[in-house]
Amino acid sequence: MVDVADVLADYEAEARVLDRLVAELPAGDWARETPAPGWSIAHQIGHLAWTDAVVIDAAAAANGDAAAFAALSAGLQAGTVTIDSGAAELATLPPAELLELWRDGRRRMAASLREVAPGAKLPWFGPPMSPASMATARIMETWAHGQDIADALGATREPSGRLRHIAHLAVRTRNFAFTLHKLSPPDAEFRVELSGPAGEIWAWGPEDAVECVSGTAEDFCLLATQRRHRDDLALTAVGENAEKWLDIVQAFAGPPGEGRRAAVSPEAQA
Structure with missing residues (x-):
């Protein structure tokens, strides 16, 4: 407990x-x-x-x-x-x-x-x-x-081990995110592997899960709190349901927000 x-x-x-x-x-x-x-x-x-x-x-x-x-x-x-x-x-x-x-x-x-x-x-x-x-x-x-x-x-914050709380909340509310978008939650658990600020690996779900999500804890938390667009983050999903989850994941209660727009690339600005 x-x-x-x-x-x-x-x-x-x-x-x-x-x-x-x-x-x-x-x-x-x-x-x-x-x-x-x-x-x-x-x-x-x-x-x-x-x-x-x-x-x-x-x-x-x-x-x-x-x-x-x-x-x-x-x-x-x-x-x-x-x-x-x-x-x-x-x-x-x-x-x-x-x-x-x-x-x-x-x-x-x-x-x-x-x-x-x-x-x-x-x-x-x-x-x-x-x-x-x-x-x-x-x-x-x-x-x-x-x-x-x-x-x-224009300030930068150093990521900390406290990100694990946020990541855990997002993982635990996976089915809530699917239901919120009027989608049936997947039957099987995902494997989620995130690298923490000190390089440690935080993991949820069975090691042999067919579908998985990986990346840095900071990027996952930025996505789950809708502070960055997925296109601007280094997160990987394997499996159709895991891909969908990264499009709809949220660690907060209430209706889904609009999120953030993707940053305009230097190539697009040229």
Whole structure:
């Protein structure tokens, strides 16, 4: 069984990486556009802060106080609340205030996951999630939105072993991705072999699987979070179903997004 404390330690490390990217930004740079259409750096941090607050409500519901999460869920279903509106509202805050709100919220969110009763699961917008699974999802979101911010700033982040959490989430949700696209999930498991940042191999699925996916963990995570187009990544699929999966893979809940366009090659620009 995965220890939620261990996953949260990695979450907090990932959050600190992003915090360092934005901590010293001039206020005007928070309005800088990111690769996500219509989202500035402030929207990205606002979204993380908003979602952390939702997790806190979900953790309370897991411990028996369902009112706050139920109200939010009803608002989302009715369309009176949306993910975009949550990010947009917080993006209007002064950057220093937004930064402190995110910092405080992520601390309280982590504490709320540590306090979920043993065996309890958090309600969510898909299947209920264990505290460890929710912490894994927060690593994924923090890394993915951090990538948008890094791209907007022209910054480079060193890949870390924390990518394994994101890759694991994408592998575990393979059938969800097929179902989301109204496709029948394959009966057989795939073999997934990814090279980690230190050159180690992370593997899932049987060694003798007919269909397989391979490449670097960073490229796989960029694809699974829709931060890069498949054509811009060094990933290999063997088998018809594995090929299809790389076209639709996603590590996040909710409907599939539009993803990113392929980068224009120097030859195409000539």
